[in-house]
Amino acid sequence: xxxxxxxxxxxxxxxxxxxxxxxxxxNCPFLGVxxxxxxxxxxxxxxxxxxxLAGMITWVVQxxxxxxxxxxxxxxIAFILVIAALVQLVEIIMQKTMPALYRALGIFxxxxxxxxxxxGVAIINIGEEYDFVxxxxxxxxxxxxxxxxxxxxxxxxxxxxxxxxxKVFEGTAIGLVTAGFLALAFSGFGGLVGH
Numbered sequence: 001x002x003x004x005x006x007x008x009x010x011x012x013x014x015x016x017x018x019x020x021x022x023x024x025x026x027n028c029p030f031l032g033v034x035x036x037x038x039x040x041x042x043x044x045x046x047x048x049x050x051x052x053l054a055g056m057i058t059w060v061v062q063x064x065x066x067x068x069x070x071x072x073x074x075x076x077i078a079f080i081l082v083i084a085a086l087v088q089l090v091e092i093i094m095q096k097t098m099p100a101l102y103r104a105l106g107i108f109x110x111x112x113x114x115x116x117x118x119x120g121v122a123i124i125n126i127g128e129e130y131d132f133v134x135x136x137x138x139x140x141x142x143x144x145x146x147x148x149x150x151x152x153x154x155x156x157x158x159x160x161x162x163x164x165x166x167k168v169f170e171g172t173a174i175g176l177v178t179a180g181f182l183a184l185a186f187s188g189f190g191g192l193v194g195h
Contacts, residue, residue, distance in 0.1 A: 006137060013141035015189040019117050020149045021182060026117030030150055031175055040154030042101040044147030046094070046109065048140065050086045051118050055139025057082050058122040059132055079122045087112045117146055153182055 001009065019025050026047075033043045058079045066072045091109055094102040102109065112118060121142045125135040156178055165174055 001134070009134075009137060010141045011192065013138055014145035014148060015186065016192055018145040018149055018186050019121060019142045020146045021179075021186040023120065025120040026115045026146060027179075029111055029115055030153065030179070031172070032111075034150055034154040034157050034175070036104070037151070037154045037158055038101070039104045040150050042094075042098070042104065043109075044150050046090050046112060047115070047118070047146055047150075048143040050083065050090055050112055051121050051143035051146070052136070052140045053086050054079070054083045054118055054122050055125055055135050056132070057086075059125055059130075059135045062126050075123075075126070076119075079119055083112070083118050083122070117142075149182065149186070153179065156182070 013019075017023065020027070020030055029043060029047075033039045061078050061082060062072075062075065066075060066078060087110060090112070091102070094109065121139050124142075125138060128134075128138075130138055157175065160174060169177065
């Protein structure tokens with residue numbers, strides 16, 4: 001791929017084929033940690049770290065272990081084990097270096113293990129037959145797209161505290177409606193680049 005191709009590839013992964021708003025993967029932490037900007041930012045950094053590393057390691061596991069041993073049917077289990085180990089590493093690092101953020105993220109940090117966006121990116125990398133560099137670029141770009149959507153959503157939700165929201169829309173209802181409008185806004189990037 002040329003530099004221009006990679007640029008379109010990155011823009012496509014971040015905006016057009018956003019893993020969260022176009023493919024609807026990882027909605028649970030999207031709604032759970034988006035009430036405050038600081039937790040959304042912390043979760044975003046953790047997702048970028050885990051998704052990028054998981055993409056690279058699962059690619060290696062797929063092509064240097066599962067395929068040679070002809071045990072590709074264990075792909076999902078192997079990938080979940082890789083992701084779980086990475087999340088444990090992130091938890092240990094955050095607990096030691098950023099205890100306030102670690103407490104703020106609470107249950108959502110270990111839930112990255114079951115964040116289907118992380119597993120989804122790893123499976124898309126293999127399904128699209130990306131080489132290692134493409135896998136690295138796509139994993140990182142997808143995680144950045146996830147983070148962009150999460151931080152935008154957190155910025156909007158923080159303003160809910162000052163907005164006159166009708167009683168029936170308070171809480172999760174207004175969050176879901178807003179997420180729908182955000183997904184609609186991102187669909188406007190659809191014609192920006194090809195697949």
